Amino acid sequence: MSAARITRCRACGSADLRPFLSLGKTPLADAFVEPEQAGRHDPSFPLEVAWCAGCTLVQILHEIPPQQLFVDNYLYFSSFSDELLAHSRAHAEQLITDRRLDGDSLVVEIASNDGYLLKNFVEHGIEVLGIDPAPGQAEAARAIGVPTLAQFFGVEVARGLVADGVRADVIIANNVMAHVPDLRGFVQGMALLLADDGVVTIENPWVRDLVRKGEFDTIYHEHHSYFSCTSVNNLMRDNGLSLNDVEYFPDLHGGTLRWHCGRRRNVSDRVRTMLALEADEGVPSLEHYASFSQRVDETIESLLAMLRQRRSAGRRIAAYGAAAKGSTLLNTSGIGTELIDFVVDRNVHKQGLLVPGVHIPIRPPEALLDEQPDDVVILAWNFAEEIVSQQAEYVRRGGTFIVPIPEPKVIT
Numbered sequence: 001m002s003a004a005r006i007t008r009c010r011a012c013g014s015a016d017l018r019p020f021l022s023l024g025k026t027p028l029a030d031a032f033v034e035p036e037q038a039g040r041h042d043p044s045f046p047l048e049v050a051w052c053a054g055c056t057l058v059q060i061l062h063e064i065p066p067q068q069l070f071v072d073n074y075l076y077f078s079s080f081s082d083e084l085l086a087h088s089r090a091h092a093e094q095l096i097t098d099r100r101l102d103g104d105s106l107v108v109e110i111a112s113n114d115g116y117l118l119k120n121f122v123e124h125g126i127e128v129l130g131i132d133p134a135p136g137q138a139e140a141a142r143a144i145g146v147p148t149l150a151q152f153f154g155v156e157v158a159r160g161l162v163a164d165g166v167r168a169d170v171i172i173a174n175n176v177m178a179h180v181p182d183l184r185g186f187v188q189g190m191a192l193l194l195a196d197d198g199v200v201t202i203e204n205p206w207v208r209d210l211v212r213k214g215e216f217d218t219i220y221h222e223h224h225s226y227f228s229c230t231s232v233n234n235l236m237r238d239n240g241l242s243l244n245d246v247e248y249f250p251d252l253h254g255g256t257l258r259w260h261c262g263r264r265r266n267v268s269d270r271v272r273t274m275l276a277l278e279a280d281e282g283v284p285s286l287e288h289y290a291s292f293s294q295r296v297d298e299t300i301e302s303l304l305a306m307l308r309q310r311r312s313a314g315r316r317i318a319a320y321g322a323a324a325k326g327s328t329l330l331n332t333s334g335i336g337t338e339l340i341d342f343v344v345d346r347n348v349h350k351q352g353l354l355v356p357g358v359h360i361p362i363r364p365p366e367a368l369l370d371e372q373p374d375d376v377v378i379l380a381w382n383f384a385e386e387i388v389s390q391q392a393e394y395v396r397r398g399g400t401f402i403v404p405i406p407e408p409k410v411i412t
């Protein structure tokens, strides 16, 4: 298995890509390892990030075939976070009201995972179609009544659906656009599938917050692109959609934007304000990213110093959340079982396996009360509040939670 290095921007085709950060070589963040393979050295691939002078899109340069990322090695199930489920329900209810959806409407979700979002429309008698190539997740979605096409979405799939007479009133693409190597085909496919007066809503972490809050661990091979409002505006305009509205969710996945797009141009003041804010802060420029590499080094050094100091004082350390970002943090920092005994995670599909690269064992959350480690590093820091409230008993018994990002900090 090898990673191909791209030479042209995946959004605008420019050959002027300027690298600004290298995270070395890391294993695939969701390629969890069977305990029998503990002795092996996992394949790892360069993780290098660049800015495009043509359209300002931030992107990684090495591409792993999507089949390996999302079919062969993908145990992420969306339904393990109550906060994400609540956010998704609110999103569905807002769409039902704003778009006056009813039994004659069709909602398509790309990367519908285990049906965590579409199930809300099904409850209201609205027709849905999920599209997701991950076999276990597609199966779980079907089992709860969400019809799902187990495929990668792109212009070909859209053409096939349109040929069958399918047109979507709403297309939802949450946390998937970053995963797509052929961005233009992806957006053109959505433009094709969308009804004339339909809406596309797209959510993705905001690259402005990634930099501002030092969220370097969200950079891994699954995430080909890191979006700003400016780069999304360019991408939509060039591929048959118009960016018409934008919402900001500061706490979701470290800071998420929801872009509303349509076939017709109807641009809101919120879009103009957001584009102006990004221009003011310099988000579209290369200078914005110039000192990021140094910031990453500083975060890693202070996390290592903190954990080593606590470990040498005799404290036992565990971690919470076998998240993809956790794999990235541990591998880029070189933190293994010499510092962290085990990681806990609610996702039953990950329990019993080892974190890629560093091979720390993954156990159910109950292990925190069984073992009562002194410190727990929250690798899924985006859900820190939810996790700490679930683990009130661990804290009551004297346990300590640490968040690693933006700076390592004890929070309980």
Ligand code: JHZ
Pocket (backbone or CB within 6 Å): 076, 080, 081, 082, 083, 175, 222, 253, 320, 321, 322, 323, 324, 325, 326, 344, 345, 346, 347, 350, 380, 382, 383, 386, 387, 390
């Ligand atoms: P979480 C995934 O990244 C993968 P990850 C993907 N590439 C992507 O883009 C983002 O999501 C959006 C567990 N957990 O969601 C569940 C508990 O155990 O931050 C997950 O394994 N108990 C598609 O993997 C992990 O933590 C809990 O109470 O970085 C969180 O992973 C909660 C809330 C979560 O995404």
